[in-house]
Structures are given as structure tokens and as C-alpha cells.
Amino acid sequence: MNSSFHLPGGICMNRTIHLYQLWQLITAYLKEIIREPGILFWGIIFPILMSLGLGLAFTKKANVERKVAIVNFDSTGTKAVTSPFPLLTFLRQFGDVRKKADGKEESYELTLADENLGNTTFLFQVMNWPDAMVRLKRGTLNLVLVPKGRLPEYHFDPLNPDAQLTYLKLAGIFGQPPLSTENQAGLIKPLTVKGTRYIDFLIPGLIAMGVMMSSIWGISYGIIEKRSKKLLRRMVATPMKRSHLLIALMTVRSGMNFVEALLLFCFAYFAFGITITGSIPALILLFFAGNIAFAGIAVFISSNTSSTEVGNGFINAVVLPMMVLSGIFFSYHNFPEWSLPFIQLLPLTMLADGIRSLFIEGAGMVQVAMPSLILLMIGTVFFTAGLKLFKWH
Amino acid sequence: MTPEPVIEVRNVFKSFKAVEAVKGIDFQLNKSEFAAILGPNGAGKTTLVEMIEGIQKPDKGEILLWGMSWKGNETVLRKRIGISLQETRFTDKLQVWETLKLFASFYELRTDRVQEILEKIGLEEKRKSYVVNLSGGQRQKLALGLALLNNPSILLLDEPTTGLDPNARREVWSILKDLRENEQTSMILTTHYMEEAEQLCDRIIILDHGKILRSGTLKELLDNENLSGHPFSAAAPKNLDELFISLTGRHLHE
Numbered sequence: 343m344n345s346s347f348h349l350p351g352g353i354c355m356n357r358t359i360h361l362y363q364l365w366q367l368i369t370a371y372l373k374e375i376i377r378e379p380g381i382l383f384w385g386i387i388f389p390i391l392m393s394l395g396l397g398l399a400f401t402k403k404a405n406v407e408r409k410v411a412i413v414n415f416d417s418t419g420t421k422a423v424t425s426p427f428p429l430l431t432f433l434r435q436f437g438d439v440r441k442k443a444d445g446k447e448e449s450y451e452l453t454l455a456d457e458n459l460g461n462t463t464f465l466f467q468v469m470n471w472p473d474a475m476v477r478l479k480r481g482t483l484n485l486v487l488v489p490k491g492r493l494p495e496y497h498f499d500p501l502n503p504d505a506q507l508t509y510l511k512l513a514g515i516f517g518q519p520p521l522s523t524e525n526q527a528g529l530i531k532p533l534t535v536k537g538t539r540y541i542d543f544l545i546p547g548l549i550a551m552g553v554m555m556s557s558i559w560g561i562s563y564g565i566i567e568k569r570s571k572k573l574l575r576r577m578v579a580t581p582m583k584r585s586h587l588l589i590a591l592m593t594v595r596s597g598m599n600f601v602e603a604l605l606l607f608c609f610a611y612f613a614f615g616i617t618i619t620g621s622i623p624a625l626i627l628l629f630f631a632g633n634i635a636f637a638g639i640a641v642f643i644s645s646n647t648s649s650t651e652v653g654n655g656f657i658n659a660v661v662l663p664m665m666v667l668s669g670i671f672f673s674y675h676n677f678p679e680w681s682l683p684f685i686q687l688l689p690l691t692m693l694a695d696g697i698r699s700l701f702i703e704g705a706g707m708v709q710v711a712m713p714s715l716i717l718l719m720i721g722t723v724f725f726t727a728g729l730k731l732f733k734w735h
Numbered sequence: 736m737t738p739e740p741v742i743e744v745r746n747v748f749k750s751f752k753a754v755e756a757v758k759g760i761d762f763q764l765n766k767s768e769f770a771a772i773l774g775p776n777g778a779g780k781t782t783l784v785e786m787i788e789g790i791q792k793p794d795k796g797e798i799l800l801w802g803m804s805w806k807g808n809e810t811v812l813r814k815r816i817g818i819s820l821q822e823t824r825f826t827d828k829l830q831v832w833e834t835l836k837l838f839a840s841f842y843e844l845r846t847d848r849v850q851e852i853l854e855k856i857g858l859e860e861k862r863k864s865y866v867v868n869l870s871g872g873q874r875q876k877l878a879l880g881l882a883l884l885n886n887p888s889i890l891l892l893d894e895p896t897t898g899l900d901p902n903a904r905r906e907v908w909s910i911l912k913d914l915r916e917n918e919q920t921s922m923i924l925t926t927h928y929m930e931e932a933e934q935l936c937d938r939i940i941i942l943d944h945g946k947i948l949r950s951g952t953l954k955e956l957l958d959n960e961n962l963s964g965h966p967f968s969a970a971a972p973k974n975l976d977e978l979f980i981s982l983t984g985r986h987l988h989e
């Protein structure tokens with residue numbers, strides 16, 4: 343009697359139909375996530391802001407302003423100590439000493455240009471001794487000069503590094519024959535060469551972290567939410583192929599991760615001149631392996647719970663230790679020696695170190711083949727285990 | 736012509752730890768028959784229906800659809816039945832049209848069928864609305880539309896109108912009445928509204944504490960009770976709720 347039933351759409355199980363199903367699942371999930379406004383922020387804008395903030399904080403050449411008082415009256419404020427003009431005249435040989443017109447105070451500005459260390463601008467404010475002391479205490483002055491003929495006396499807090507630096511710079515100017523900034527550049531070798539800056543360390547780490555965060559949050563949360571809404575059991579109560587659902591989730595996520603990483607890279611390229619010195623195919627392989635690893639872990643995490651709170655807990659328990667240990671923001675070599683082998687086995691460490699070696703050290707397939715293989719294995723193992731435990735209903 | 740059974744439930748039991756949800760149920764549903772499983776919250780309706788749907792497994796007993804058990808026949812059976820679960824929440828940010836199209840792809844159906852369903856459930860105007868913006872009634876109609884996509888021979892609906900206002904409920908009923916008149920579909924729906932059972936179904940199965948208390952047409956249920964239980968008595972039940980009270984001492988709901 344079974345044959346008497348009409349099967350809508352026929353029983354053709356060919357490949358195109360399966361691909362059509364998969365394609366529908368992929369587009370549906372893609373729409374679902376790009377329609378959430380949060381995705382744009384957390385996936386794209388947030389990493390860029392983070393790289394911008396941290397990059398500027400740790401990489402920017404300092405254009406420092408150093409505030410210096412030149413005392414012209416003594417403590418009573420009436421008896422002139424000496425005139426500030428000989429000092430200022432002397433300073434003229436180093437650059438343009440401009441009188442600042444604004445404000446009630448007499449102040450002069452001198453900028454020492456420096457390609458390597460960043461410009462230093464001295465702001466010389468002429469005032470009496472008590473005012474200078476008040477401002478020094480408030481921290482609005484770095485140092486106080488009291489003119490003694492051609493050479494000044496320096497008054498400052500020796501424990502304050504800013505004040506020390508100001509002193510050294512000024513002492514260099516007043517104490518010795520004028521140095522040209524070129525000579526200085528020859529003597530000082532600042533670390534601002536591409537590849538050794540903090541931003542060069544940071545960007546590959548942020549890319550790796552983005553893959554981990556987006557994969558685990560995206561996939562795990564996607565699955566757990568569908569389960570808690572009973573949508574998962576509704577879907578598997580149709581002839582849908584279960585594997586298609588998971589493949590769709592993983593494909594969309596990996597695609598989004600790629601776009602997010604590309605945007606972050608483009609930003610870093612234009613803002614900080616970051617480049618990839620190693621092999622691009624190797625990078626693609628490693629990136630793919632990283633996606634598989636975290637997608638597998640995500641499926642494992644979300645295999646059995648239908649509570650988003652429990653899910654949050656699991657996700658944090660996996661994600662937070664890796665964020666701390668895997669050397670995303672700061673090198674993990676500061677952790678105790680015995681812990682390093684474990685840290686280096688974490689998937690995030692492998693991905694971040696791998697991407698870093700491709701970005702900075704010019705590594706190729708040979709160097710990243712092993713980590714890629716391990717990441718693929720991690721993904722497969724967790725995915726398989728997750729599937730075994732998977733609660734569809 | 737002898738009735739042709741499409742669903743056979745034989746001596747089925749199901750427990751969750753301490754709770755015995757279904758305690759020995761037997762019945763069968765014939766082709767083109769509409770049956771209501773009527774019972775209060777916690778009666779075991781969902782558990783029973785989900786076992787028929789192949790979502791839960793009975794601890795004991797046997798369930799056959801067209802003579803086939805779920806084991807080994809899942810692929811065939813999934814294509815022929817249509818279901819609506821109690822409280823499914825579909826993806827918020829997918830449109831009505833997109834949701835239908837996605838599920839249609841699981842049944843290997845293209846967009847002309849989606850269009851037909853959209854008309855049948857009266858949601859053409861809402862085709863581009865996100866699911867999250869639908870009213871409760873519209874969501875239930877969408878769930879019903881999804882259940883009907885594959886033109887199922889067996890339709891299993893778990894509380895399709897619970898929580899809806901009377902208007903929305905009548906709209907869902909009219910879709911089902913239309914189905915009853917024009918298709919060969921067999922249906923089981925669960926409900927705790929006696930009107931729903933009376934209006935839509937040929938046969939009513941009263942379920943409480945995991946057991947069938949009574950089963951039959953509305954007339955049979957009320958007449959039998961009047962004859963056997965309370966002859967000539969003023970307490971003779973005039974409707975299903977009164978019948979339920981006389982059987983259990985409780986109301987069907989609230």
C-alpha cells in the first residue's frame with residue numbers, strides 16, 4: 343500500500359537538490375546574522391577600534407610638549423632675579439623661538455624637529471617662583487629654569503621620569519655645543535622599524551582572536567539558540583539533512599571571519615602600513631585550519647545544552663583562558679617556563695603564532711604546515727565528539 | 736469499505752524520571768479522519784504526539800504510520816507527514832517568505848508551492864515581514880503553513896491555537912476546515928479547548944494523566960455518558976467540559 347502515496351516533488355535525490363537545500367540554509371543563516379546590527383559592531387568595527395586604540399597607544403611617535411617655567415622674579419614676586427632674555431636669545435640658534443600671543447602670560451615656544459623620536463616642543467612660560475612651584479606640584483609643569491647668566495639652574499623632581507627627560511634634553515642644549523639633530527639621529531636607534539612595532543605583534547593576534555570569538559560565539563550561540571527556541575527539533579522533523587545545517591553554519595561563519603579579517607587587515611595596512619611578508623597560500627591554509635578548529639570546538643560546546651546561560655558559561659570557560667594565555671595582546675613568554683609547552687598547544691596560540699610568523703617573519707608553507715595540520719585535527723576531533731553528543735531534540 | 740488505518744498506537748508508555756507522562760495508550764487513526772486529543776495541561780498530549788512524530792521514543796509499545804515504525808523508515812515518513820510543535824519560535828530576522836522557502840527546500844519544493852501556501856494561510860500581505868514582527872495568530876498560521884508545505888497525508892498539530900484570541904483562532908480553524916473538505920489528509924490535533932475539538936474533529940480522545948478516559952464522536956461521548964453514568968440526572972453533561980468535570984472533578988483548563 344505504500345506505493346499508493348503521492349510524494350510531492352518526487353523522490354529525486356540528486357546532487358543539485360541537495361546543493362539547493364544547502365544553499366537555502368546558507369543564505370538563510372547569512373541573512374539571519376547580517377540582519378543583527380550587533381554583528382557589524384562586534385565583528386568589524388570593534389576589532390578595528392581595538393587595533394586603533396592599542397596601536398596608537400603603543401606605537402605612535404610622541405610629539406611631546408614639555409612645559410618649562412623660566413623664573414623672572416623671586417619668592418616675593420617683586421624683586422627681579424634676572425631677565426629671561428639671554429636664555430631665549432641663546433635658544434634661538436636651535437630654531438624659531440616664537441612668542442605666544444594668547445593669554446596673560448609671557449610664553450615662548452621652541453620646537454625641535456626629530457624624524458625618529460618625534461618632535462619635542464618646549465613651552466617656556468615666564469613667571470615668578472611661587473607660581474612655578476604651584477604648577478610643578480599640580481603636574482602642569484615639567485621643570486623650572488632659573489636663569490643664571492647664560493646657563494640656567496634646573497629645578498625638578500628627580501623621581502619624575504618626564505622631568506628627568508626634559509632635564510636631559512635641556513642640559514644637552516645648554517651644557518654642550520649645539521648638537522645637530524642629525525647627530526642625535528645617528529646616536530639613537532629607536533625601534534620604529536616595521537615588523538618590530540607593537541602594532542605588528544598585535545594585528546595578527548587580533549585576527550586570530552577574531553576567528554576564535556566569531557566562530558565560537560557565532561556557531562555555538564546559533565545552535566544553542568535554535569535548540570532553545572525548539573527550532574532545531576522542528577527542522578530535524580523535516581527531511582532536512584542534519585549535516586547540511588552544520589555545514590551551513592560553519593560555512594557562513596568562516597566566510598564572515600574572512601571578511602572581518604580582510605577588513606581589519608586593510609585598515610591596518612592603510613593606518614599602520616602592515617604588510618604580509620610571508621606566503622599568501624600558506625596564510626589561507628592556516629586561516630582555513632583555524633576556522634575548522636574553532637568551528638569544531640563550537641559544535642562541541644553547543645552539542646548538548648539548550649540553555650543560553652549555560653552556553654555562555656561554557657563559551658567563556660573556553661574563550662577567556664585562551665585570550666589571556668595565547669599571547670594576543672602581550673607575549674606569552676612572560677609566563678613561567680613550565681607552562682609554555684601547554685600554552686603553545688592551545689589552538690589560539692597556534693593560530694596567532696602562525697599568522698604572526700606569516701605576517702612578520704616571512705614564513706611559508708613549511709613553517710605553518712604543522713600547526714595547520716594540528717588545527718585541522720583539533721577541529722575534526724571536537725566536531726566528531728560534538729556530533730556524537732549532539733542533542734537534536 | 737473498511738476504514739484504512741494510517742496511525743496505530745499500541746500500548747504505549749513513556750516516563751521522565753519520576754513522571755509517568757503516558758501510561759498505556761491504544762488507538763488508531765483512519766485515513767481522512769480528524770481526531771482531537773483533548774486534555775488539560777500536563778495530560779501527556781505533547782509527549783504522545785511527539786512519539787507519533789518520531790521525535791520521542793516510547794519506553795514500551797509500538798507506533799506505526801502506514802504500518803511502518805519510525806525505526807528504519809525515518810526518511811520516508813518525514814516526507815509524508817506535516818507537523819507543528821508546541822511553541823516553536825522561528826528565526827526572528829527571516830521574512831515569512833524566506834522561512835517558507837527554507838522549509839520548502841527541505842522537501843525539495845520550489846517557490847510556486849511557497850506561493851500556494853502563502854495564499855492558503857492568508858499571509859500574502861505579510862510575506863516580507865520579519866517573523867519577529869508577526870502577531871501570535873500570524874505566527875501560528877506560519878507554523879501551520881510550514882506543516883502543510885509538503886501536502887502531508889498526516890498532519891499532527893500540537894495546540895495550534897493556544898493563547899490566540901477568538902478571531903485568530905477562527906482563522907486557523909477555517910484553514911483546517913478547508914483542508915478537511917478538499918484534501919485526503921488525516922489529522923491529529925491536541926487542544927484543551929472543547930470548542931476546537933467539537934468544531935474540527937470527527938473523533939475526540941479525552942486524555943488525562945497519561946491515559947485515555949473516553950474516545951468517540953461528540954455525540955457518542957455525551958450520549959454514552961448520559962446513558963451509563965448519570966441516567967435521568969440533572970448533572971448529565973451537556974458539553975465536553977462538563978463531561979470532563981464529571982469524569983475527573985476538574986475543568987479542562989484554568
Ligand SMILES: Nc1ncnc2c1ncn2[C@@H]1O[C@H](COP(=O)(O)OP(=O)(O)O)[C@@H](O)[C@H]1O
Pocket residue numbers: 751752754755756774775776777778779780781782783
Ligand atoms: N522532557 C521532559 N522531562 C521531564 N518531564 C516531562 C518532560 N516532558 C513532559 N514531562 C512531564 O510529562 C507530563 C506530560 O507532559 P506533556 O506531554 O507536555 O503534557 P501536555 O502536552 O498535555 O501539557 C507533565 O507532567 C510534564 O511535566
Ligand SMILES: [Mg+2]
Pocket residue numbers: 780781782821893894
Ligand atoms: Mg503540550
